[in-house]
Amino acid sequence: MRSQLATLGKPVQTWSGGRTKWNRTAMGLPKTHTLDALCVGQLDHEAGAGTVRVPQQVHAVTATGRGNYARTTPDRYGFPRLARARQKRHHGFATGDLVRASIPKGKWAGTWTGRISVRASGKHSLSTPVGRCTVSHRNLRLLQRADGYAYSYRQEVTE
Incomplete structure (x- = not known):
């Protein structure tokens, strides 16, 4: 590769x-992947x-997957138990989409943001930081299509 x-x-x-670690400790930086990337190479201390500058926040990307292609759900012995739906998108939404739900009444009344698992009936399952709830497709607003990744920002640890 080098050639x-x-x-x-x-x-x-x-x-x-070892060179990266030596550079990092010489500059007094804590060990994180982001700061290690800034300390690679030969530096004349x-x-x-x-x-010179250390980022205050970094863009974190997490792989979430894009579903699977299985046409059936197997039982514990590996035999087909039930057939799955032929389409991945129902009522304009796909599993893994990031949505904002405005639930008008009930136990989960309010505005929630999270990823959904779609159902052919239109009553999708919304995963929130508090738990999972069922919400109608009429009460959902799409924020981001599922592309197999989850994006967020996090604070970089600095001493």
Whole structure:
């Protein structure tokens, strides 16, 4: 891989993970993946080289999957137990979509945001930080289509 990159005409150098740790501890930074990425390579600490700015928050991406292609649900022995729906999208929504639900009455009355599991009947299951509830497709508003990832921001730990 290194020789292939060298054919581009740019200088290519390699270092060990120990170099990254040495750079990080020399700059007094805590151990996180984000800060390790800023400490890679050869830095001349005596000349004042180092990380100038540390991010306060980072964009975190989590893989959530895109469902599966199984046409049946098997029992504990592996035999088909029931047939699944032929389509993944019902009433304009797909499993994994991020939605905002405005539930007018009942135990779950209020506004909730979360991911849904769709049902052919239109009574979708909404997963919230508090728990799961059933909500009609009429009370849902799409925020983000399911693309297999969940996006969020988190604070970067700095000392």
